[in-house]
Amino acid sequence: MAGCRSWFFYFTVCAVGVFGANAEIKFTIPVGRLFTYELMRETFQNDFEPLSKLYAGRLYDDAMTFKCNRQNYPDLPEWLRFTQRHSYDNGFLYGTPTSPGKSIIEVYAVNKRSYETARQILVIKIVPEKMLPYQAEFFIKLREVEKVLPSSVQDEIKQDLQKLWDTEALEIVNVTNALDRGGRVPLPIAGHFEGVYVKVGSEQYFSDCLLKVQSPGYQRQCSAEAKVKIPGGCNFCSIPSNCITWCKIELFDLTKQEPSPPAPTVGSGILESGGDFNPPESPPSRDYIPDYIVTVIVPLILAIILCLLLAYIMYGRREGVEKRNGKTNEIQLYHHHTILDNTDELRNMSGNRGVSPPLSTLPMFNSRTGERAPPLHSDSPTIPLIMAQHDPYSDTLPRK
The missing domain is CATH 2.60.40.10 (Immunoglobulins)
Incomplete structure (x- = not known):
């Protein structure tokens, strides 16, 4: 450990x-x-x-x-x-x-x-x-955090970084999973790893290899995403899975960082004598009548208008009136009265069964006009039971 x-x-x-x-x-x-x-x-x-x-x-x-x-x-x-x-x-x-x-x-x-x-x-x-004054963070692409935490693996990584730093006084400061830094979960394919950030620190200043990584020319190569050439004599990687990504090296010089500001002192909470308290001015008054009209009155008026329009359409524009041959026929009322008349006639028949059959049952009776035509005396077997009754309001003419 x-x-x-x-x-x-x-x-x-x-x-x-x-x-x-x-x-x-x-x-x-x-x-x-x-x-x-x-x-x-x-x-x-x-x-x-x-x-x-x-x-x-x-x-x-x-x-x-x-x-x-x-x-x-x-x-x-x-x-x-x-x-x-x-x-x-x-x-x-x-x-x-x-x-x-x-x-x-x-x-x-x-x-x-x-x-x-x-x-x-x-x-x-x-x-x-005491914090180590010089620290550097390295990204190991072909590792996962569980494979780096064992003590044997940490010793292997530290040995490579000691050669890179050119000192043995090196300590691992922190280990962070790349997923905690916003990295993506790799596909479940062999050779794909999450990646690990390893941060080390030392009392000794950075080596020349680390300082070359921070040069402007090297940073331009990394920003262009071109193939970066490792500085000569600086590739200390004994195990391929422990090799670092050179464009993700960050150096931290804690000696140059500004100290954190001191914490504010807490006062007694009592106002000092000799001064008058000047409360802040209250905000100007606001008229809420226009807002009330826009949010309440106008929608209410529109709702009333829509209700009146809907009532007019439903009760003032009732359907059922049709025009045929320039005359208005109240079809619905006609059917209603016809049903009532037939009902009354059936009731009269049931009350007095000794009377003659109703005219509506006769063969030559026109149920609409009430006229009765004399029967035709002919030997022809094709005499219709009911004469061709022509609807005066129909558009077709009877055949002759």
Whole structure:
């Protein structure tokens, strides 16, 4: 782990190997240095599988998920992050503290096979430390954050950067996933990675190779997105996956940064004597009548006009009047009266069944005019039952 590689990072593990994961682990880390802790699945597996099962020969390699939070809080501190790619991978807690203090982290491991849980407590004490004055950030394109956090990989990256910086007094300050900087998730294709930003610091000033990267000519090549030529003798990359992207190198000289302004002093809150309080002038009065007319009166008038127009269309312009041959026929009224007359006639027939049949049932009776034509005396079998009755309002003429 990162704390075992420098003199200022100590930790005390209380009986982890004997009592398993249910132990309290204490760390002491300085401000401005990378903290990394790997949650080993094997450690929690020992809690889920006691020694009795070990002798019985039933060993499991269960999938586990880790839940980490600050004690009595739902999430982690701002400077601390957690990552676990798959349930069969180890988890990592990593981050760079920015201020001294103490944090108690609770880690819960959930066994996906048996749904058992194991608990671990991390006590992280952060002590003040002087910030490294010269820092540089590098982008490693062919890496993911889970593959950079192991201590062995960090040592490999630091060895290459020590050659580039030309000093061994180099410390990793921070590691950031490219997705946290607005990067896009790559396609699930071999050879596509998320990318990682690695920030290192040192007491020694930047090397010539790093200063060449900041030259105007080199920056023009990067802005033109052309193939950048690496400065001579500066390509220190022992492993291809650890090679840096030269156009994304940023240098930070903290000695030239302006100090932050002091915090404002808090007064007593009492106005000093001898002065008069002058309240600010009230804003000018505003007339809201035009706004009321525009928002209320005008829409109300339009609604009334539309209602009157709709009432006129529905009740003043009723359909049912047709014009034929220049005369107006009230078709609806005619049908209505016809139905009433037939109804009255049927009622009279049912009341007096001894009377002669109604005229409407006779063969030569015109139901519209009430006229009765004499029957035709002819031997022709084609005599119609009813004479060709011509509608006086029809447009067609009867056949002769």
